[in-house]
Amino acid sequence: MIQRNAPFWDALTAYHTKGVIPFHTPGHKLRSGPFSNIEAVLGSGFFALDPSDEIESLELNHDFEVALKMAEGLAAELFGAEASLFLVNGTTGGLHYLLMPTKGRVLIPRFSHEAVYSAMMLAQGEAIYLPVTYDPDWLIPLPPRVDEVNQVLSKTQPEAFVLTNPTYYGTVGDLRAIIKRVKSHGVLVFADEAHGGHFRFSPELPATALECGADAVVQSTHKTLGSFTQTSMLHANNALWFSKAVQAQRALQTTSPSLVFFAVLDEVRRVLADQGRELVGQALEIARECRRQLGAINGVELLPSYLQGDPLKIVFSLRDLGLTGIEVERMLRIDYNIQVELSDYYSVLALVAIGDTMESIRKLVAAVRDLSQRRGHLGSMPLQRYTMDVPALPPIVISLREAFFKEKEITCLQDAKGKISGNFLTPYPPGVPVIAPGEQFTSDIIEHLLWCHSINWPVRGLMPGQKVAILEDNHGFCRKTG
Numbered sequence: 001m002i003q004r005n006a007p008f009w010d011a012l013t014a015y016h017t018k019g020v021i022p023f024h025t026p027g028h029k030l031r032s033g034p035f036s037n038i039e040a041v042l043g044s045g046f047f048a049l050d051p052s053d054e055i056e057s058l059e060l061n062h063d064f065e066v067a068l069k070m071a072e073g074l075a076a077e078l079f080g081a082e083a084s085l086f087l088v089n090g091t092t093g094g095l096h097y098l099l100m101p102t103k104g105r106v107l108i109p110r111f112s113h114e115a116v117y118s119a120m121m122l123a124q125g126e127a128i129y130l131p132v133t134y135d136p137d138w139l140i141p142l143p144p145r146v147d148e149v150n151q152v153l154s155k156t157q158p159e160a161f162v163l164t165n166p167t168y169y170g171t172v173g174d175l176r177a178i179i180k181r182v183k184s185h186g187v188l189v190f191a192d193e194a195h196g197g198h199f200r201f202s203p204e205l206p207a208t209a210l211e212c213g214a215d216a217v218v219q220s221t222h223k224t225l226g227s228f229t230q231t232s233m234l235h236a237n238n239a240l241w242f243s244k245a246v247q248a249q250r251a252l253q254t255t256s257p258s259l260v261f262f263a264v265l266d267e268v269r270r271v272l273a274d275q276g277r278e279l280v281g282q283a284l285e286i287a288r289e290c291r292r293q294l295g296a297i298n299g300v301e302l303l304p305s306y307l308q309g310d311p312l313k314i315v316f317s318l319r320d321l322g323l324t325g326i327e328v329e330r331m332l333r334i335d336y337n338i339q340v341e342l343s344d345y346y347s348v349l350a351l352v353a354i355g356d357t358m359e360s361i362r363k364l365v366a367a368v369r370d371l372s373q374r375r376g377h378l379g380s381m382p383l384q385r386y387t388m389d390v391p392a393l394p395p396i397v398i399s400l401r402e403a404f405f406k407e408k409e410i411t412c413l414q415d416a417k418g419k420i421s422g423n424f425l426t427p428y429p430p431g432v433p434v435i436a437p438g439e440q441f442t443s444d445i446i447e448h449l450l451w452c453h454s455i456n457w458p459v460r461g462l463m464p465g466q467k468v469a470i471l472e473d474n475h476g477f478c479r480k481t482g
């Protein structure tokens with residue numbers, strides 16, 4: 001295959017160039033017309049390149065379906081897969097397509113993204129969890145270890161395992177060993193690689209899950225590689241499961257996907273095939289320099305190397321200067337017009353990618369230096385340190401899917417012991433659900449959530465007044481807690 005071709009991009013731009021008179025959807029008829037505000041910002045090109053995919057004609061060289069297959073084939077070749085799919089509903093969509101056809105149990109780390117949980121609501125089987133462990137110093141969730149996976153496999157035989165590579169913080173586990181172990185039990189391995197699309201383009205970066213033997217991976221091309229938000233790719237090395245994922249995509253995806261999105265994925269793939277190594281290499285260089293300069297600032301602590309998997313994720317803390325990561329994020333935004341990717345109690349994550357320049361790094365470093373000096377003048381005390389006493393996983397009373405759709409009522413968190421949760425309660429970041437729908441509140445869970453609230457750690461799902469959703473007919477389902 002010839003990677004310098006971009007068949008979908010070419011088909012779409014050719015349709016535009018031909019100036020076809022469109023008596024078909026969409027209603028804007030490929031013109032900005034009355035939508036002058038949209039045109040002023042996005043230009044007329046977005047309209048011109050936005051036909052529906054109904055119009056197909058091989059003779060006219062506009063068969064978008066054929067062009068899409070060719071484009072996906074080129075992506076598969078570049079990303080080391082047998083087959084790929086372009087996705088217009090992000091990595092969320094890809095995970096749904098992989099998991100919807102499962103019938104048995106699916107093993108997932110508890111820190112999995114909500115997209116994995118929602119995928120389990122589409123699947124027929126149930127989720128079983130690998131409990132999360134946190135680094136005691138940085139309180140970030142760690143990827144599972146081989147022995148933890150072994151322990152679960154000695155007790156149960158799941159149909160599939162979904163790992164996350166890397167975690168949101170960029171940490172990676174011993175992927176090769178874990179995948180080998182899991183596959184030796186005949187279990188399918190899928191990877192949520194929302195943050196790992198760029199791994200393919202540098203030997204300095206961790207291996208991709210596909211390279212380590214996974215059956216399929218889903219990558220947010222938009223997150224680390226430069227396509228438009230919402231666009232991702234699924235790459236598979238398991239023909240049977242790929243065909244099931246295609247069926248699921250047919251059922252779940254809009255029948256009117258944006259051709260602009262497909263064309264952008266195709267063109268981004270073409271550029272990456274040509275310059276991916278160079279672009280990712282430059283981003284790595286910029287990130288190295290950023291880390292070096294941040295590390296030289298008084299009071300700035302960088303994530304230690306033993307936790308760092310992806311060097312493009314720059315995790316740092318100003319806790320010795322008495323600032324939480326959440327405060328640093330706000331100050332960077334309000335005082336310096338800089339927006340980071342995420343923050344938590346201790347740290348801030350600045351994402352470097354192929355779109356960054358030394359100039360953007362210089363601004364970040366200057367802002368953090370200024371912040372450090374301001375705090376230094378105030379003679380601030382270091383931040384109070386905490387240990388993370390994560391409560392044990394709660395008992396599962398009814399399945400995630402069943403609970404999700406049941407009638408709910410609201411109660412005070414303090415009074416929820418023994419009740420069955422109707423919602424996820426998730427301290428964010430890092431976004432690890434403490435309790436999920438269908439699980440029973442224990443004293444430890446309630447205590448932990450109240451502690452999160454007391455230190456202003458946002459808990460998604462917790463309503464004003466510390467109220468939570470529980471199942472309406474809770475008593476019918478209740479099991480006694482010990």
Ligand SMILES: Cc1ncc(COP(=O)(O)O)c(C=O)c1O
Pocket residue numbers: 089090091092093113115164167168192194195220230232
């Ligand atoms: C680890 C992880 N998985 C999956 C997703 C979902 O990806 P997308 O936004 O491409 O649907 C995200 C998004 O933030 C994520 O962080």
